[in-house]
Amino acid sequence: MDKLLVHGGKTLKGAVHISGSKNASLPILAATLLTGETCIIRRVPDVSDTNYMIQILAALGAEVERSSGTVRITAANISHNAPYEIVRKMRASICVMGPLLSRLHKASVSLPGGCIIGDRPVDLHLKGLEALGADIDMEGGNMHMKAEGGLIGCECDLRGKHGPTVLGTDNMMMAAVLAKGTTVIESAACEPEVVDLANFLNKMGAKISGAGTRRIMIEGVEKLNAVEHTVIPDRIEAGTFMVVAAMAGDPEDGVTLNRICREHLEPSTEKLIEAGHSVEFSESGTSCVVTPGRNPVGANIVTAPFPGFPTDMQAQFTSLFAITPGISVVEDTIFPQRFMHCAEMTRMGADIKVDNGTAVIQGTSTMSGAPVMASDLRASAALVLSALCANGTTEINRLYHIDRGYENIDDKLIMIGADIERVRE
């Protein structure tokens, strides 16, 4: 159980290299189950979530080699049974369902349990797979599914109460690539990670069109082949460091982010500029300099599916607004309960009222260090951001949450001047 000691108040400057995307890597790693040939994936971040997915692939019988960011997978002889011990550690394990069902015509995967960020049912995943012809039985906390003779193309609308589903779209896309005939997914998720998965599958020989729009068409093929692919940059890690720069960056030089993709960062960029900070992109759009504004102002956020404002960035902006003069309002329409970080920030002196999926933040200039508890991945990042600007030392416990999705975040912050220690308990 590691904890982080953050000695606040340092001005940060220099360059950060952004890692490959965790949320693109997870479904892409699962997609390698669709072929018995060797797949090579580059820039897979070394975080616990990708390690869990690799453990699941190995437990299913795939040969897996990893050397720094490159993962080599050969899923020649695989089982259809995903072990509960590993699946329970990570919700995203659910995206092995589509590939297993598509290739083996059967799959057994345990139903994900509760999640601290809110209600996360899988009804839309099952709706898509049943529409493709799968029979699904629930027994003993497991989902047993089979499709005698294989899956059959169909039309299915994946819209839910809170809009489209990212991993649900991924699962249905991966199931449909080897199905007989054509599948049409309506109300599909448009996230860049969905597009990256579709590009990966098309390189394997799939026939997918419309990824990145609300209507995706998949023409089933007989077989998929070996592939090499480099995952997209992590837009949430990049967004997090853009907010770090706005909160604690050098007012002259700012902080430089390298290895990014400008178009994936538009919602965060627009909001930072609206809040009075500066974001300058390089011509290629693969790097930017973020400089804190001299007269920052509060702003309002309503999260939405891409290209709307990402729910995975609302906690980090809450940290920014907690030290920005004026009132800001943050509403999360995708995970209305995703405000665990606010109570911990209040322990540091923030003035935040949370009610019914909305946080009302009164900016203050006097945050002070305190022992705080991380509760989930993005909440823990938000606590680190608040700690960077607080007087004194903040002790962040349950660091395993941040290690799930940020590769060496403390080393990267130290590189730009932060005073941080990781303490092993």
Ligand code: EPZ
């Ligand atoms: C992905 O989760 C991301 N995870 C999440 O990032 C992200 O918060 C989320 O998309 C939304 O952008 C990965 O990519 C691994 P959803 P996913 O299905 O696909 C409801 C992070 O911090 N819903 O798009 O599981 C659901 O409850 C993580 O990196 C149903 O009702 O999210 C939510 O309200 C956290 N039924 C909404 O849809 C379903 O069957 C969107 O969830 C599925 C989802």
